[in-house]
Amino acid sequence: MEDKLIISILVNNCSGVLLRIAGLFSRRVFNISSIAASETEDSKFTRITIVTVANKDEFRQIQKQLLKLEDVKKVILLTQENSTAIELLLMKVNADESTRPSVLNTIVKYGARVRDIGSTTMTVELTGFPLDIDKFVADMSVHGIAELARTGITALERGDNTIKLSEF
């Protein structure tokens, strides 16, 4: 069965490493739905979170191919159940004087935050589960969305375990 998988990868923090990872996905014909990367608590390492659609066997193949890259240290599979997986949305939504109250209502309902107010738009931020963000975007679309940007999922395992402690 094909599933949305969250793959968390610990890599050396060096130039070109994102290209190596993305290149491997593309040439091994694995898709990338989203990718998020940044330095970790230890500046020697970068953590990359990739969301892909694959079954478990395909994941094992991706994992093993990734582990062959010199810069890759750990590759773990996170699930919606065993991890906190959230995403950040910034969205510029149309909001003039007349629609502003109803836009604000939706913002409050989702616990989003207003980051900027222009003359005809408002820029809002929402951090949360991707599904909630989807719903928020859908609800807001009645007002007209001028533009939006999402970071893609970033995730950490629940409990005390860390990627450094995991086996692969």
Place this chain on the structure above:
Amino acid sequence: MQKNGSEIIMEVLLEQGVDTVFGYPGGTVLNIYDALYKYQDKITHVLTSHEQGASHAADGYARASGKVGVCIATSGPGATNLVTGLATAYMDSVPVVAITGNVPTSLLGRDSFQEVDIAGVTMPITKHNYIVKDVTKLADTLREAFRIAQSGRKGPVLVDVPKDVSALMCEYEPKAKIQPDPMPKLRLDKIQTAADYINAAKRPMIYMGGGIIAAGAQKEILAFAEKLQIPVASTSMGLGGFPSDHTLFTGMIGMHGTYMSNKAVDDSDVLIVVGARFSDRVAGNRTGFAHNSKIIHIDLDPAELNKNVNVDLYITGDIKEALSALLELTNEVKSRPWTDEVKAYDRRKAMTTGGIGVNPQKVIETISKMNSNDSIMVTDVGQHQMWTAQYYNFRQPRTFISSGGLGTMGYGMGAAIGSQFSMPDKRVVLITGDGSFHMNLNELATVQSYNLPVVIVVMNNSVLGMVRQWQKIFYGNRFAATSPGRKTDFVKLAEAFGIKGMRISSDDEIESVLSEAFAYGKGVLVECVVSPDCNVLPMIPPGGSVTDTVDEM
């Protein structure tokens, strides 16, 4: 002690035991060449005609010797000319270190003259690559390159050195030769399970690949097959890893494999796959491959597990060690009805070339007869390559040097040069085709300049035979661009390069011309005039199984 970047490169090469490098100079490697000049009594630099030749030479050097091959090229076009050679080495897991110059760091990223992001270009065709922007990291980076090239599943690594880095001075501290990473530990429980499968098997079969040669496990595989009386099929990459004239050997497996191998694999109940990767040229039909069989797969690369064909048991680790452990745990079998059954199959069934005129099979068999066990056969890519694989009697590992995974036409000349440099006392024979030879025949100049005693046999069927064969089978004899009608006189061509040229125009000249060529002792080219209508048979069409075998055309 203080040294400049280029001298540091020389020192690290010496640390790693390198005494021969293949390359071509240019603006951004001038510093490196200046150091090569200074170190010329310790490191031989072989100047090829083209950087592609240098890359194949480094590859051939590595395949023939098991050591790391090294090639050097200048930035831009020099570096891009290495690409095919690196991809070839990558596909066949050959340890190569390529060193390229690049524009000075201050000019990087500005589309400077002869600037190419070669690290970006070669990312998917190297195990790893580096751009060294800091001379203090140069020595360790190069050492790392040698470690990576030789560790685990071997392969090429590229180190890109901007021109300023190869000139800057820095403290050099000698270090011992780098050791490859330790092999992953064998799971003995899995070895036991494998042994249980094998001990219970009625119709066991071995399908071995190039991993046997990479691991140096030829003795172990022979002992194992003999103890258990298991028939052995080999991929083209594995040829030489098992004696071709052994009664348990069933020949090559796959698209142009023997009926004996393909049928035996299909009929087996336990298939032991060692150092092979179920490529589409072997397991055309991935789901139907060895469908009656429990498959045990032994390989060094964990990522080969279930990559192409799903297996029942996977053992990761050193193949040599795994086979020794299996040998201990398996019970001797004196004889097997199954093995007798397989031996009774006709190994030569449908193996015929057809055509009129000089018979390629006879040419290869004569070459086989005239050579000793340690002679090295290098090939290019096409029908002549498959004829060599089918009809030459390989008896030792590292004696069949051929581009398997990438199928690189033009590989042969460079690879033969590299093989000869690594094995100066062994006979090196290149068996090439007219098409492949036309790609990199410029390297005849290298054979001549270095006085290499390579015997070059051009199977001139005047066509791009292998592609033409597909056009015969799958494209209704529409011979688009496979009959170039070239008028090249190969004998005169060789002579123009200062090499002796000879020709075989009929079967009765095969013996006499070849024995003269082999006795000549210097570089010599022998053209064999072969019919354009010869084929490589049998053939399993792409995606097919043994039951789809084409056995006549």
